[in-house]
Amino acid sequence: MTLLLHDRLNVGLLGLALLGLVSGLVLWLSGQPDLAKIAWTAGVVPVLGALCVEIVRSLSNGEVGLDIVAALSMSAALLFGETLAAAVVALMYSGGTFLESFAQGRARREMSDLLSRVPRTATRHRDGALDEVPLDDIAPGDLLLIRQGDVAPVDGSVESTRAMLDQSALTGESMPVRLEHGQEVMSGSTNAGEAFDLRVTRRAADSTYAGIVRLVEEAQKSKAPMARLADRWSLLFLTVTVVLATAAWWFTGDPIRAVAVLVVATPCPLILAVPVALVAGLSRAAHFGVLIKGAKPLEALARIKTLILDKTGTLTDGRPQIVSIDRHGDMSGDDILYFAAALDQASKHPIAQAIVAAARARATALPVPENVVETPGGGVAGTVEGRRVVVGGAGFVASQAGVAEPESAVVDTGSVIVSLAVDGKLMGHLVMADALRPGTADLLAGLRKLGVARILLATGDRRAVAEAVTEGLGFDAVRADLTPDQKVMLVLAERKTGAVMMVGDGVNDAPALAAADVGVAMGARGAAASAEAADVVLLVDHLDRLLPGIEVAQRSRRIALESVVAGIGLSVLGMIAAAFGYLTPVQGALLQEGIDVAVILNALRALRIVPGQTGRKARSPEDAASRWSLETTSTPHAPEGRI
Structure with missing residues (x-):
């Protein structure tokens, strides 16, 4: 809300400055110079007032910005009757402030959407029935039903025999993990298996997910503020401007020369060039995704x-893929994938779906499995084309098909091994991992x-x-x-x-x-x-x-700096000319306007940035095949076999 009001204020100030300048020019051209001065003054005062408030706020924070130069030029121009020059400066300054505000936008939005992933209600067991209750009503000791696809709303422990959970959003582990009875479940985990009962151990406000929200908010508050690029030049430029304006007045006795110096010195190249170049950079970066x-x-x-x-x-990549197929029977690798994928069509498990996707990627037509029985956390058994097929973890396949795991089946560090048995014989393994x-x-x-x-x-x-x-x-x-x-x-x-x-x-x-x-x-x-x-x-x-x-960011910043250096260089030359009486305040304001146009045109070059490396170069799938992220099955969270 504060940012929205700030944006509206900038738009309002720009509108008032433009209205004051245009109406004053109309009155002046119609032969009413006194009313024109009033109109110009009316357009300047709101901008100057807002500027003074901003200066006081900055100084209270120990910051010295270029806003001081703009305030001095407008104040001096009004004080000595150069209202047109003041109006031009006010328009330039409010325009630059508006552009800067537009460039920054809303860099941060409220983190309330973070909790939208967690349901607002939960299904609770109570007196032999199930009730939908708000999260705030859940207390430690309550028993919740977590259905397939549900997100655990609070921390708890597995009350059922086992549970299959996707914790990738919380821990970074891409493979679902199997938790046994009594093991802890973190809020924010997604149920990737059959429905299970969860015994609540913490209230929603004290859960893991809520703790992450608080971490984000604290981290954002502790983030070091970054000064505007323009403000880094402010102290030196302010010193040069004040010294030159004071010297012009001191040696000539003419205060108008000091006003002219201040008007020319209004740091619009800094105020305008930086936001314009950076806004152009934002647009260009979006073009590349x-x-x-x-x-x-x-x-x-x-x-x-x-x-x-x-x-x-x-x-x-974050998704399991087949690294290799190990044969242990008389089936080919394609046949092993064929039978495994055909049976896994009946399972919603992420590993099963990855196997099915791999088969379909080879344009393989898969038959419909029959008599399918899925054991959560273990695997799937059924019939494919009249043959008895078992797919899953080594232990599950061994118990269902009555086969022994050969000693040659070596599990690489971090990989997931999916075994296949057909008609009571072990045919091979699908080695799966998370691809680099x-x-x-x-x-x-x-x-x-x-x-x-x-x-x-x-x-x-x-x-x-x-x-x-x-x-x-x-x-x-x-x-x-x-x-x-x-x-x-x-x-x-x-x-x-x-x-x-x-x-x-x-x-x-x-x-x-x-x-x-x-x-x-x-x-x-x-x-x-x-x-x-x-x-x-x-x-x-x-x-x-x-x-x-x-690269777009670096080149946009470089273009902004080039515009600043060129603009300030021209402004300094104009300040010197004004100090020697060659420029009146109005002429100085118009000169500064011309400098601004040149600076803006140069800053807009950022819209034409073409990065030398855009990442469009095609990559061969073989480039990724030699290196994999390996998710192990040896931890308590990922027991042997299909997880």
């Missing part, structure tokens, strides 16, 4: 020195060429998996087993050596995205929480969009 939430994040993106990447769903995104090595090399000095991996997954996926990629550091608050601490620690960019896609990444100088979210399939907390959203599910995004 990079949504940047304002001018400040774009400017920060141009100065990134450290990049921190999440793993699952960011560095990796294609072209990752080229991406990291391109980022280093753009000036990113340090690249780190930060993941909630185990160290063995993190090291396996980053082997040979040249990461400067790998941080594993991280909780959301530990990711925030890592970001804050790295910020001591330079601007930090954090890239993530899950709810667990949202606090770190908020704490970083630039938070980047994978918008195509990432969690809404990460997109809300981020400064930049990749609109397409390709990490290589970072390359054109950073």
Whole structure:
């Protein structure tokens, strides 16, 4: 609401300044100079008043900005009767402020949408019946029913025999995990298996998901403010302006010369060039699928020195894929996939759906399975083309088909093994894992060429998996087993050596995205929480969009600086001419207007930026086949077999 009122105020001030200038010109041309001066003054006073309030607020925060020069020029022009010059300055200043406000936009929206993923009600067991109750009515000890596809609304423990949960949004583990009776369930986890009962251990306000929301809010509050690019030049330019105006008045005794100097010195090249170039950069970046939430994040993106990447769903694809097919019988690899996919059509399990998708990608026509029986957390048994087929974890297949697992079946670190038995014989295994995104090595090399000095991996997954996926990629550091608050601490620690960019896609990444100088979210399939907390959203599910995004930001900032230097150089020459009496205040204002037009035209060159690396180069699937993110099955959360 505050940002909306601020935007409306800027629009109102611009409208008043324009109305005052135009109406004054009409009155002056109609032979009523006194009324014209009143109209010009009326257009200047609201802008000057708002400007003075902003100056007081900035000074109270210990900030000295270029607004002081604009206030001096308007005040001096009104004081000495140069109302037309004051009106021109007021229009230029309010126009620049409006553009800057438009460029920044709403860099942050309220995090209320973060909780929208969790249901507002829950299904509670009570006196042998099921009731839908609000979350606030749930107390520790209550027994809830979590149906398939439901999101756990509160923290609790598994009351049923077992539960299959997708915790990827919270922990970064892309594979669903199986929890046994009594194991803890984090709120925000999605039920990927059959319905189960959950014994509540914490109220909704004290749950894991609510804690992540609070982390995001705290991280946003602690984020260091970034000064406007224009303000970094302010003190020097202010000093030069005041000295030159004072000298002109002192040595000539003519206050109008000082007014002319101040009018020419109104820092519109700084006030206008920066927002125009950055707004153009925002538009250009969006053309390449990079949504940047304002001018400040774009400017920060141009100065990134450290990049921190999440793993699952960011560095990796986040979805299980078939790495290889191991044969242990007389079936070919295609036949193993055929029978496994045919039976798995009857299952909604993510692993099963990945197997079906792989078969269909090969244009394989799959028959309809019969007599299907699915065991949650184990696998599926049924009949395919008259043959008895069992697909699932090694233990499940062994018990259902009466076969023994051969010693040659070796589980690679982090991979998931899906066994297949046909007619009581073990035919082979489908080795599945989370794929590294294609072209990752080229991406990291391109980022280093753009000036990113340090690249780190930060993941909630185990160290063995993190090291396996980053082997040979040249990461400067790998941080594993991280909780959301530990990711925030890592970001804050790295910020001591330079601007930090954090890239993530899950709810667990949202606090770190908020704490970083630039938070980047994978918008195509990432969690809404990460997109809300981020400064930049990749609109397409390709990490290589970072390359054109950073390059557009760097070149936009460079164009803004070029415009500033050229504009200030011309302004200084005009100030000198005004000091020697060659320019009146009105002429100085018009000269400054011409400089502004030139500066804006130059700043608009950012709309034509063509990045040298746009990430459009086609990647061969084989480039990704040699490196995988490996999700292990050896932890208590991911027991042997199908998970």
